[in-house]
Amino acid sequence: xxxxxxxxxxxxxxxxxxxxxxxxxxxxxxxxxxxxxxxxxxxxxxxxxxxxxxxxxxxxxxxxxxxxxxxxxxxxxxxxxxxxxxxxxxxxxxxxxxxxxxxxxxxxxxxxx
Amino acid sequence: xxxxxxxxxxxxxxxxxxxxxxxxxxxxxxxxxxxxxxxxxxxxxxxxxxxxxxxxxxxxxxxxxxxxxxxxxxxxxxxxxxxxxxxxxxxxxxxxxxxxxxxxxxxxxxxxxxxx
Numbered sequence: 001x002x003x004x005x006x007x008x009x010x011x012x013x014x015x016x017x018x019x020x021x022x023x024x025x026x027x028x029x030x031x032x033x034x035x036x037x038x039x040x041x042x043x044x045x046x047x048x049x050x051x052x053x054x055x056x057x058x059x060x061x062x063x064x065x066x067x068x069x070x071x072x073x074x075x076x077x078x079x080x081x082x083x084x085x086x087x088x089x090x091x092x093x094x095x096x097x098x099x100x101x102x103x104x105x106x107x108x109x110x111x112x113x
Numbered sequence: 114x115x116x117x118x119x120x121x122x123x124x125x126x127x128x129x130x131x132x133x134x135x136x137x138x139x140x141x142x143x144x145x146x147x148x149x150x151x152x153x154x155x156x157x158x159x160x161x162x163x164x165x166x167x168x169x170x171x172x173x174x175x176x177x178x179x180x181x182x183x184x185x186x187x188x189x190x191x192x193x194x195x196x197x198x199x200x201x202x203x204x205x206x207x208x209x210x211x212x213x214x215x216x217x218x219x220x221x222x223x224x225x226x227x228x229x
Contacts, residue, residue, distance in 0.1 A: 004156075031215060040122065042203060042219040043157070050212055058216070090156055097210060099164065101147070102217060104156035 002026055004105035006091050012111045013081045021076040021108050023091030031094040032074040033102065034058075034066060036087040043090065049074055081112045115140045117206050119220035127228050128196055134189040134223045136204030146187040147205040147217065148178055157203065163187065174198075199227045 007022040023032065030051050035043040045058030047066040055066045063085060065077045074093075078085060088109050092102040120135040138144060145164050149157040161172040168180040178189045187204060204220040 033216070040221055042117075042119075042221040043217075044219070045216055048213075048216060056213065092157075094215065096215075100210070101159045101162065104149075104158070106156045 004091055004093055004103050006089075006105040006108050008108060009106070010109050012113065013078075014113050015082060017081050018077070018079050019081065019110075020078075021089055021091075021110075023074045023076070023093075023105060025072055025074075025091075025093040025103070027093060027095070027103065028071070029093035029095050029103075030071075031096065031102075032068065033092040033094075034064070034074065034076045035090045035092065036060065036085075037090060037107075038087050046076065046089075081110075083112045086110060086112045115144070115206055115208065115218045117204050117218055117220035119202075119204055119223050121223050122221065123224045123226065125226045125228060126194055129193045131192050132190065132194050132198075132225065134202050134204075134225065136187045136189065136220060138185050138187065138204075138206045140185070140206065140208070142208055144206045144208060145210070146178075146180060147207075148172075148176070148187070148189050149203045149205060149219075151201045151203065151222075153200070160189075160202070194225070194227045196227050196229060198225060200225060 004025045033048045034046040049068040052071040067075045091105040094102045118137045147162045148160040150160045163180045171177045176191045201222045205217040208214040
């Protein structure tokens with residue numbers, strides 16, 4: 001049981017390039033989330049999904065797109081990367097229900113030059 | 114709108130000293146409250162949570178937090194810290210558990226540095 005995994009762990013992009021971050025979970029969780037973490041800012045929700053085929057915007061969605069074609073995967077895309085998107089990105093998943101916590105992946109450190 | 118305020122961005126303490134990490138939230142409705150811990154270069158792990166019932170909740174490694182509805186606070190305490198407690202701690206709140214209500218709003222984090 002690997003939990004939540006993220007690919008890649010590190011990436012350096014040039015301004016304007018595109019890339020996709022992959023999040024995978026093997027816990028059969030319905031809910032999945034993408035956050036970004038910036039120094040002194042805590043974690044901010046980018047997009048989330050409450051089930052396969054559904055996505056919704058979070059607090060800071062601009063410049064990002066997501067897809068949830070399979071229940072176990074949640075993809076975060078940057079179509080045209082900007083230096084302001086330099087951050088550490090975390091994926092999380094959760095089962096529905098009152099007592100269920102979010103489980104986090106190890107993060108992806110992205111630098112946009 | 115909900116918000117979470119962690120009053121201290123950094124807290125340095127000596128080993129075996131007590132520590133309190135402060136968290137206040139603003140919400141007009143009932144909330145669920147969480148403390149997450151992030152060790153260096155790792156993801157976040159749930160430390161403890163308050164959903165309902167007893168206002169004092171405990172973790173397996175000696176931390177505790179008390180939900181105070183009148184003061185809208187959820188401070189984290191440990192009577193004696195260890196070097197291994199050095200990490201960043203995040204307070205978070207959600208309005209519920211279904212749909213978007215289960216989304217977490219995080220504070221900006223408190224870096225706990227335990228010195229020998």
